[in-house]
Amino acid sequence: MVSGLINANPTVYGKKERRVRSFIGNADEYAVEPIDQQEIFDHVRDIKDPEHPYSLEELKVITEDAIEVDDEHSYVRVTFTPTVEHCSMATVIGLCLRVKLMRSLPSRYKVDIRVAPGTHATEAAVNKQLNDKERVAAALENPNLVDMVDECLAPTYG
Amino acid sequence: MEFLEEANYQLKEIQTLQGHTDRVWSLAWDPSTGRDGVPPILASCSGDKTVRIWERNLSTRSWDCKAVLDETHTRTVRSCAWSPSGKLLATASFDATTAIWENTGGDYECVSTLEGHENEVKSVAWNASGSLLATCSRDKSVWIWEVMPGNEFECVSVLQGHAQDVKMVQWHPTMDVLFSCSYDNTIKVWWADDMDSDNWQCVQTIGESNNGHTSTVWALSFNANGDKMVSCSDDLTLKIWEADIKRMQSGDGYAPWRHLCTLSGYHDRTIFSVHWSREGIIASGAADDAVRLFVESKEALIDGPSYKMLLKKEKAHDMDVNSVQWSPGECPLLASTSDDGTIKIWELASTL
Numbered sequence: 001m002v003s004g005l006i007n008a009n010p011t012v013y014g015k016k017e018r019r020v021r022s023f024i025g026n027a028d029e030y031a032v033e034p035i036d037q038q039e040i041f042d043h044v045r046d047i048k049d050p051e052h053p054y055s056l057e058e059l060k061v062i063t064e065d066a067i068e069v070d071d072e073h074s075y076v077r078v079t080f081t082p083t084v085e086h087c088s089m090a091t092v093i094g095l096c097l098r099v100k101l102m103r104s105l106p107s108r109y110k111v112d113i114r115v116a117p118g119t120h121a122t123e124a125a126v127n128k129q130l131n132d133k134e135r136v137a138a139a140l141e142n143p144n145l146v147d148m149v150d151e152c153l154a155p156t157y158g
Numbered sequence: 159m160e161f162l163e164e165a166n167y168q169l170k171e172i173q174t175l176q177g178h179t180d181r182v183w184s185l186a187w188d189p190s191t192g193r194d195g196v197p198p199i200l201a202s203c204s205g206d207k208t209v210r211i212w213e214r215n216l217s218t219r220s221w222d223c224k225a226v227l228d229e230t231h232t233r234t235v236r237s238c239a240w241s242p243s244g245k246l247l248a249t250a251s252f253d254a255t256t257a258i259w260e261n262t263g264g265d266y267e268c269v270s271t272l273e274g275h276e277n278e279v280k281s282v283a284w285n286a287s288g289s290l291l292a293t294c295s296r297d298k299s300v301w302i303w304e305v306m307p308g309n310e311f312e313c314v315s316v317l318q319g320h321a322q323d324v325k326m327v328q329w330h331p332t333m334d335v336l337f338s339c340s341y342d343n344t345i346k347v348w349w350a351d352d353m354d355s356d357n358w359q360c361v362q363t364i365g366e367s368n369n370g371h372t373s374t375v376w377a378l379s380f381n382a383n384g385d386k387m388v389s390c391s392d393d394l395t396l397k398i399w400e401a402d403i404k405r406m407q408s409g410d411g412y413a414p415w416r417h418l419c420t421l422s423g424y425h426d427r428t429i430f431s432v433h434w435s436r437e438g439i440i441a442s443g444a445a446d447d448a449v450r451l452f453v454e455s456k457e458a459l460i461d462g463p464s465y466k467m468l469l470k471k472e473k474a475h476d477m478d479v480n481s482v483q484w485s486p487g488e489c490p491l492l493a494s495t496s497d498d499g500t501i502k503i504w505e506l507a508s509t510l
Contacts, residue, residue: 107477107498110427110445132341132374132392133445133478134236135323137181137205138252138278138296141233 005051007084013060016045034071035105041067043104044078047096048152050089059083061093066116074108076101081116090120094130095139096152168509169449169471169492173221175212175501180205182495184237184481190244192487199224200485200493201247202501203235209249209259211266212501221503230257230268237281237326242288246309250279256293258309269309274301274316285329285336290314292336294324300338300348302358314356317348319363326377331384333406339375345389349412361412364389364399369417371397376429382436387415390429390442396421396452398465421465424450427478435484439468439506443479443494448472451506475500 041064045057056062066079078097082090094113101111114127129135139145185202192198197216203209209227214220233252240247247259247266256279258270276297283292291303291311300317323341330337336348336358347362364370373392380387387399397420402413427445434440440452448470455466475496485491492504 128341128373134280134325135296135341137234141252 006087006089007051010049010052010054010059010083012054012058015055015057016064018042035069036071037064037067037069040069040076040078040101040105044097044100046155047093047100048154049083050092050096050148050152056080056093056097062097074106075110075112076105077112077114079114079116081119085119085121087120090115090122090126091129092145092148092152094126095136095145096149098130098136099140099149100153166509167451167469168507169451169469169474169504170507172219172491172503172505175202175210175221175223175503176499177210177223177226178202178204178206178208178499178501180234180499181477181497182480182499182501183234185483185493185495185501186238186240186247187483187485187493188240188244189242189486190240192485198485198487198491199244200483200501201238201240201249202495203238203249204499205234207231207233207235207251209235209238209247224264225266227259227266227268230271231255233278236279239282239284241284242286246288248282248284248291250282250293252278254279254295256282256291258311260309270311272303272311272313274313275299280324281326281328283327283329283336285334286332287334290329290334292327292329292338294327294338296323298322298324298340300324300327300336300346302336302348302356304356315358317358317360319346319360320344325374328378328380330403331380331382333384333403335406337378337387339378339389341374343371343373343375343391343393345370345375345378347412347415351411362414364415369397369420371395374428377431379432379434379440381434381438386418386434388432388434388440390432392428394422394425394427394429396424396429396432396440396442396465398463419464421452424452424467424470430479431481431483433483435490437490439484440465441482441484441492443474443482445478447475447477447479447496449474449479449482449492449494449504471504474504475502 047056068077113130115123182204188199199213211225213224231251237250249257256272259266260269275295278296294300298320302315303311304314320340321342328337339345345364349361350358371391378389385403398418399415400418401415405413429444431443442450450470451468452465455464477497481495
């Protein structure tokens with residue numbers, strides 16, 4: 001089946017330079033280092049867009065500033081910006097973000113994923129679906145959706 | 159039962175039940191157990207596609223897994239419910255089926271599979287007499303099944319009306335009135351005018367316009383008399399409702415449920431489960447890993463009944479609490495299930 005792309009010519013932005021996380025001298029190797037904004041961003045920046053050979057970072061779907069993290073309270077909120085207002089891929093992108101963070105973060109973390117206010121036509125519906133864990137669980141038992149998510153999360157890109 | 163000072167009570171953990179290999183969605187106490195020397199039994203269901211049956215050993219007081227019901231459901235088992243006699247267990251699965259298991263003296267055999275929903279079945283419930291079963295699904299419908307001889311189940315009604323995913327079905331504890339709550343933020347009440355007929359219809363929709371919830375309604379539960387109901391939601395509130403059930407029981411027709419009060423400001427994340435004990439204690443389980451207990455407050459009767467928090471058990475589990483259920487029997491125990499894969503058994507103890 002040949003179908004038109006939802007956003008045929010997306011704007012591609014440069015990637016942010018990768019910073020090396022600094023380790024201070026010979027500090028206690030057992031010291032717990034809190035999870036910060038940069039670490040979360042590193043987990044999600046290379047997720048591939050479902051329809052383009054670019055990363056979510058290159059399409060500015062995700063920026064470091066759009067990540068809020070409170071390590072003490074084990075809380076993360078990721079706000080993403082779909083490339084177009086009617087992007088039907090918004091829920092897939094959100095699902096990819098959720099799955100990646102589910103696999104990367106300690107289980108104590110509570111993760112909220114949402115569309116940036118005013119950037120999507122059905123913002124409330126997308127947000128509600130992405131944060132209903134029962135629907136997320138059901139979606140992740142759907143082999144076609146899992147294939148799609150795994151492809152976006154494949155480490156070959158980035 | 160009177161609850162005086164909040165500080166005088168604590169939830170004491172009796173045991174953590176381990177065995178499931180994925181999140182535990184829900185649990186159900188066998189209503190025929192837990193009294194007259196019969197050891198309490200409960201069933202739990204999980205994302206690992208299995209149901210586990212747990213029994214308390216009366217001499218060691220320890221809970222043991224007596225049976226694992228597997229190789230029937232091919233996807234998550236979301237909900238389970240015992241028939242009033244404890245003879246049958248119904249399990250609802252994301253595989254779009256509901257299975258009926260017969261308890262033959264500790265062995266559980268799948269005796270029937272109910273098919274018809276288009277996709278995930280989210281909840282299953284028996285009516286008080288055990289003659290009717292209700293199921294609901296992501297396909298937005300609620301089905302009523304009649305229990306026929308020989309473990310046959312006949313669909314007598316397919317109820318359409320919800321605009322979205324239906325999360326839970328629950329029968330009234332004494333009357334054949336069915337309640338369903340949904341992702342569409344409403345609670346619907348289903349009623350058959352002539353009790354012998356299969357003419358089920360929606361007689362009330364409790365939504366935002368009549369003090370209802372502003373996001374997904376996940377669960378509801380009734381008090382012992384059945385004249386009050388509590389609902390919980392993604393909008394972070396519990397709501398208490400009241401109806402004139404005497405009028406309904408006398409055959410004068412349907413009496414609508416009225417909003418009594420809203421408990422807001424207590425929960426920080428989605429409330430997935432709520433259960434009202436026969437002693438009048440409302441337990442809630444939420445996505446902030448905590449279990450909270452509420453009781454009616456005797457202080458503010460001028461503005462109508464109000465409810466106060468009796469206690470909050472922080473970090474009851476390591477992850478979201480998906481279900482809380484009080485046991486039947488003389489000394490009620492509370493059981494909770496969680497995304498952390500465990501079930502915990504709690505005792506409400508006085509600290510005095």
